[in-house]
Amino acid sequence: MRALKLLALLPFAALLGGCDFVVLAPAGDIAAQQRDLVVISTILMLIIVLPVMALTIFFAWRYRQSNTAAPYEPEWDHSTQLELVIWSAPLLIIICLGALTWMGTHLLDPYRSLGRIAADKxxxxxxxxxxxxxxxxxxxxxxxxxxxxxxxxxxxxxxxxxxxxxxxxxxxxxxxxxxxxxxxxxxxxxxxxxxxxxxxxxxxxxxxxxxxxxxxxxxxxxxxxxxxxxxxxxxxxxxxxxxxxxxxxxxxxxxxxxxxxxxxxxxxxxxxxxxxxxxxxxxxxxxxxxxxxxxxxxxxxxx
CATH class of the missing domain: 2.60.40.420 (Cupredoxins -  blue copper proteins)
Structure with missing residues (x-):
């Protein structure tokens, strides 16, 4: 059965084999800085996305119908601590992304003359x-x-x-x-x-x-x-x-x-x-x- 599952994944592996990751492994300093922007932005967004995905699975498992040991609180509707986490974390990430975008937009302006050959040059x-x-x-x-x-x-x-x-x-x-x-x-x-x-x-x-x-x-x-x-x-x-x-x-x-x-x-x-x-x-x-x-x-x- 396991062998059949692996065989089923082979077509997807073949599709990925045609991918070109040149954007993530560029040959020029400007493209490298743009790559860094993409990577940093993705990591910042994953700080929110991954916990949300994990908690979705966790709540679906914990509060499934067959789990009679899970607490049942139909009157619960508010938590100040939870509200702070829910609003402050995305707000901080948006601030970081905004600052990153503002700096990148000016530093990587295509009309702007280069300030360096490479990071150390x-x-x-x-x-x-x-x-x-x-x-x-x-x-x-x-x-x-x-x-x-x-x-x-x-x-x-x-x-x-x-x-x-x-x-x-x-x-x-x-x-x-x-x-x-x-x-x-x-x-x-x-x-x-x-x-x-x-x-x-x-x-x-x-x-x-x-x-x-x-x-x-x-x-x-x-x-x-x-x-x-x-x-x-x-x-x-x-x-x-x-x-x-x-x-x-x-x-x-x-x-x-x-x-x-x-x-x-x-x-x-x-x-x-x-x-x-x-x-x-x-x-x-x-x-x-x-x-x-x-x-x-x-x-x-x-x-």
Whole structure:
């Protein structure tokens, strides 16, 4: 009988075998701090949940119909001591959760520049951030490295222990940029720019994807994040520079067209103003940029 029960549990074990616990074992300091928030919050809530569950079982057993030895007090309706416990414990936990949330919201603000590389490693003046411009396309990701003049489709690389400063936008519909091992997700929206600061603390290859449904090719809209040593990142940049692919405005308009399951592609040359044009939705020749429209509106319009 016991063997049959164990066999019945095997399908559930198989389902759990497909779980990825990267959120609880991240590779970056920001993701690690977010993990700590989740763990601490869960423990605080379990302080209430576990006793309630245990007491539910205890009362059901103690006051079952067959237990004639249990006291029967139909007139009992109040206990000051019990009321204090029932109200004070949740109140204290809510205060702790509120303080934790308030501090975490400010310290882990995605727009806030990093204050440290890791728990025991503060930011130094030599730790210049790596600038990466991210564009969510249908259905692929474009990463532009303005400081190096290269770009990549569906592949992101960064050196270990170097701050990364992402500037994020989209070409058509809203997406969500998410690398669980690196930092929390943040939305990518056309005509708007969001920002994210992060750092990778160990080498490896990690999965990134869109966490917001965006149409038919959504399931294939993922990429590889390569966390490399300084030398490995230099080699990656050199390999990108050696590519004969060019990413000008006309090339981008071809790339922007919806496509699914695109392979990794590197670009050795990138138009310097391409990201600015994408953000202002004026890559097409002759199209007025949003920034120009706003400047005209600020002056009272064309009339």
């Amino acid at each position: 503060p930011i130094e003046s030599k730790d210049a951030p790596l600038n990466v411009e991210v564009v969510a396309l249908d259905w692929k990701w474009l990463f532009i490295y303005p400081d190096y003049g290269v770009a990549a489709v569906n592949e992101l690389a960064a050196p270990v222990d170097r701050p990364i400063r992402f500037r994020i936008t989209a070409s058509s519909v809203m997406n969500s940029f998410y690398i669980p091992a690196l930092a929390g997700q943040i939305y990518a929206m056309p005509g708007m720019e969001t920002k994210l600061h992060a750092v990778a603390n160990k080498e490896g290859s990690f999965r990134g994807f869109s966490a917001n449904y965006s149409g038919a090719g959504f399931s294939g809209m993922h990429f590889e994040f390569k966390s490399l040593s300084a030398g490995g990142f230099d080699k990656w940049v050199a390999n990108a520079k050696a590519s004969t692919n060019m990413l000008g405005r006309s090339d981008y308009l071809q790339l922007e067209r919806p496509s699914q399951d695109d392979p990794v592609r590197l670009y050795g040359t990138v138009d310097r103003d391409l990201y600015k044009a994408i953000l202002n939705m004026c890559v097409e020749p002759g199209k007025m940029c949003m920034s120009e429209m706003m400047a005209i509106d600020a002056k009272g319009g064309l009339g």
